[in-house]
Amino acid sequence: MDDLVAKGVLDERCSEVFRLGKDQPGQPSKALRLRRHQVEAIEVAHRREPYVLTTGTGSGKSLAYIIPIVDAVLRAGPKPGIKAICVYPMNALANSQYGELEKFLCAGFPDGKGPVSFRRYTGQEDDEARQAIIADPPDILLTNYVMLELVLTRVEERQLVAAAEGLQFLVLDELHTYRGRQGADVALLVRRVREACKAPALQCIGTSATMTTDGSWAAQRRAVASVASTLFGTDVPEDNVIGETLQAATVGEVDMAALAERVRAGAPPPEDLDAFRTDPLSVWVEYTFGVTRAEEDQARLIRQRPMTIGGEHGAAASLAKQTGVPADQCAVAIRDQLLAGNRLLDEAGSPVFAFKLHQFVSRGDTVWASLEPEATRHLTVHKQTYVPGQRGKVLRPLTFCRECGQDYYAVRLVSAEEAMEEWPTSDREPSTDDSRTGYLYASTRDPWPSSPEALAERVPEDWVADNGTIKSNYRKYLPKPHDVLPDGVARREHTGTPGAMRAWFVPSPLRFCLSCGVAYSGRQRSDSPN
Numbered sequence: 001m002d003d004l005v006a007k008g009v010l011d012e013r014c015s016e017v018f019r020l021g022k023d024q025p026g027q028p029s030k031a032l033r034l035r036r037h038q039v040e041a042i043e044v045a046h047r048r049e050p051y052v053l054t055t056g057t058g059s060g061k062s063l064a065y066i067i068p069i070v071d072a073v074l075r076a077g078p079k080p081g082i083k084a085i086c087v088y089p090m091n092a093l094a095n096s097q098y099g100e101l102e103k104f105l106c107a108g109f110p111d112g113k114g115p116v117s118f119r120r121y122t123g124q125e126d127d128e129a130r131q132a133i134i135a136d137p138p139d140i141l142l143t144n145y146v147m148l149e150l151v152l153t154r155v156e157e158r159q160l161v162a163a164a165e166g167l168q169f170l171v172l173d174e175l176h177t178y179r180g181r182q183g184a185d186v187a188l189l190v191r192r193v194r195e196a197c198k199a200p201a202l203q204c205i206g207t208s209a210t211m212t213t214d215g216s217w218a219a220q221r222r223a224v225a226s227v228a229s230t231l232f233g234t235d236v237p238e239d240n241v242i243g244e245t246l247q248a249a250t251v252g253e254v255d256m257a258a259l260a261e262r263v264r265a266g267a268p269p270p271e272d273l274d275a276f277r278t279d280p281l282s283v284w285v286e287y288t289f290g291v292t293r294a295e296e297d298q299a300r301l302i303r304q305r306p307m308t309i310g311g312e313h314g315a316a317a318s319l320a321k322q323t324g325v326p327a328d329q330c331a332v333a334i335r336d337q338l339l340a341g342n343r344l345l346d347e348a349g350s351p352v353f354a355f356k357l358h359q360f361v362s363r364g365d366t367v368w369a370s371l372e373p374e375a376t377r378h379l380t381v382h383k384q385t386y387v388p389g390q391r392g393k394v395l396r397p398l399t400f401c402r403e404c405g406q407d408y409y410a411v412r413l414v415s416a417e418e419a420m421e422e423w424p425t426s427d428r429e430p431s432t433d434d435s436r437t438g439y440l441y442a443s444t445r446d447p448w449p450s451s452p453e454a455l456a457e458r459v460p461e462d463w464v465a466d467n468g469t470i471k472s473n474y475r476k477y478l479p480k481p482h483d484v485l486p487d488g489v490a491r492r493e494h495t496g497t498p499g500a501m502r503a504w505f506v507p508s509p510l511r512f513c514l515s516c517g518v519a520y521s522g523r524q525r526s527d528s529p530n
Contacts, residue, residue, distance in 0.1 A: 001032045004039065009046050010067070011074040013115065018067060022108035029108065033348065036245045038064045042071075044240050045203070051240040052175065052206040052228045054220075056303055058354075059244055061207040062097055065171050070105070072168055073116045073139045082160070084140045084169035085193070087148055089177045091122045091405060094142045097173075101140070116140065121160075123147050123404040123516035126445055137163035145178075145186050146403045146518045152189075152196050153461060167197040175206035178231060187231045194233065204232035216296040217243065246291050246301040249341075249352045250283045259284055260323035263333050269340035276344055276352060285337050288315050289355065309334055368395040369409070371484050373444050373501055393486040399439070406515035409440035413505060441479060441514045442503035448479050448514055460512050460519045477511055479504030 001018055004010040019029040034042075037055050044051040045068030053061045069084040076083070088094040098120050105114040118140035119133050133141075137160055143151070151157045170193060172178070178186040194202045206228050215223075221241040228236040259280040270276045289307060294300040308314040309331055316331035323330070341353030370378040370393045378387045380395065387393040396409045413436045441448060449455055455478070456464045463474040470478065481504050482490040483497035491497055504514065512519045 001034060004034075004042060009043060010071045013074050014067065014071055017070060017074075017114060017116070018063075018104055019108070023103045034063070035060060037242050038067070040242050041065070042068055044242070045071075045205070048201070048203055049240055050204040050228070050232055050234055050236045051242060052208065052224055052236060053242050054208050054210070054224060055242070055244040057209050061209075062100060062173075064242075065169070065205045065207070066101065066104075069140060069169050069171075070116050080137070080163070082137050082139065082141050082164040082167060084171065085148065085164065085167065086140065086142050086169075086171040086173065087145050088122075088142065088173045089144065091124060091144060093173060094120055094122050094144065095124075098142055118142065121147060121151075134159050144403070145189055146516065148193065149185075149189055150517055152192055154457075156457060161196050164197045165199075167193070167199040167202055169203050169205065170194075171205045171207070172231065173207050175208040175228065175231070176210055183231065187233065190231060191233045202234075204228075204234060204236075206231070217294065217300070246303070248286060248291060248301060249277065249346070250279075250286045251277045252283055254284050254287065255280050256322060260325065263319065263323050263325045263330060266329065266333070269337050271340075271344070273344060273346065273352070276341065279337075281333060281337050282341065282352075284319070285334060285341070286353070288318070289338070290353070367398045367407075369398050369407075370395055371409070371442075371486050371488060371501060371503075373442070375444075394488040396440075396488070401513040401516060401518065403518040404513060404516035406441075406443070406513055408510070409442070409503075411440050411505070412437050436505075436507050438505055438507040439510055440482075440484070440503050440505050442484070442501055443515065446515060447502065448481070448504045450481075458514070458517065460517070477507065479506045479514060
């Protein structure tokens with residue numbers, strides 16, 4: 001950081017903002033040391049050109065656009081308005097980035113307020129927070145592409161669009177997720193943002209851990225530049241597709257005889273840094289799990305394909321075949337070497353083997369929840385009718401909006417006497433005269449409004465007539481309020497039922513999310529939000 005400041009590439013205040021350890025009270029902070037791809041990205045950003053980073057997970061891609069954004073804000077001085085919009089495909093990524101920004105832009109400053117402001121605007125915020133952001137827009141806005149599209153169309157959020165006039169940066173994180181129809185939607189959204197914000201010089205930035213692995217590095221850069229140019233609506237030079245430069249942590253090549261002797265001996269990994277780096281098992285482990293040489297350029301290192309330790313085709317089986325040592329003993333040696341390399345720090349204070357363990361979770365089982373407020377309800381992934389030990393509390397399956405993650409109870413509504421209704425089963429059977437399948441929305445944070453004015457703001461735009469009322473052909477799809485008891489019985493249109501939870505029923509298929517407002521097409525193959 002200090003080198004870039006000295007060269008005039010970055011404002012001198014960047015050295016104060018981007019320091020490590022500022023979020024650890026009582027501990028001295030230290031200067032941030034950048035990686036080569038981060039420096040290359042900052043230099044491209046300094047030239048006001050679009051670029052794409054295609055580097056591995058955990059390589060610090062976010063800093064490669066956050067630093068140029070903060071630098072531009074600092075150079076411009078204290079001026080109101082949004083200078084950068086960062087778009088994430090999932091709210092979880094926006095939330096994670098928000099936490100990272102707090103470490104640099106809040107920690108270490110008086111009252112936690114640094115020289116650059118940032119806010120999250122993803123649909124998770126309550127009305128008070130949204131109004132505060134509209135009234136006082138930040139320098140950096142974190143959002144998702146659905147919410148950004150809504151901002152461009154909602155009347156009450158025109159002030160945000162006005163605040164982004166002359167927008168300098170638009171960042172698309174996880175660029176590889178925008179494919180097919182979704183990719184076309186995002187490409188058109190970028191063009192609408194450029195037009196709505198009156199930003200012909202908008203600087204577009206993309207990040208992606210993986211976009212293509214076919215062909216040489218030059219061919220990959222051409223392919224990425226072509227896709228990015230289409231998405232951004234502006235030319236992205238091949239040279240502005242920035243990859244990572246890898247450097248081996250170990251020294252030398254694998255000596256098979258020394259490797260076999262080392263594994264057969266079963267000795268513990270060296271504790272000395274130099275000895276560990278030259279240990280034949282360390283070299284083998286790095287070139288098996290970490291890096292390999294590019295086919296078109298043997299001097300260039302690229303990331304190795306993922307491999308398991310165990311299994312018929314795992315690393316232990318491969319090491320056993322090469323050394324003649326039993327696979328079980330090889331597996332123990334590999335694990336010990338990885339753990340030792342993770343504990344051992346190099347000259348920069350980083351682990352020699354800075355590996356990450358990834359756990360892949362499939363869609364899995366349905367989540368079941370009791371009919372109670374979010375803070376107190378019982379959650380389980382095991383299908384059952386009642387909360388264990390409480391037969392007065394039924395469990396109903398949850399489904400989620402694929403855009404914002406809002407949960408809904410998937411239910412079948414059955415009429416009973418005196419406008420009482422119950423959900424005796426979660427099976428989504430075809431509707432009959434006395435039953436309806438649909439979704440139950442319950443949110444203490446963002447309840448469904450009752451006033452006509454508020455309703456018009458929450459439903460899709462094409463549901464609202466010119467006079468501000470809901471069109472007659474859509475009124476039957478509006479959420480119906482109920483007081484829902486934990487045993488599954490509900491009273492329609494009543495309020496204040498003792499022990500009841502206020503909730504709103506919408507018939508299937510779900511036409512729009514009651515939380516984030518995203519509209520779902522009637523042509524979707526499934527009526528489930530997620």
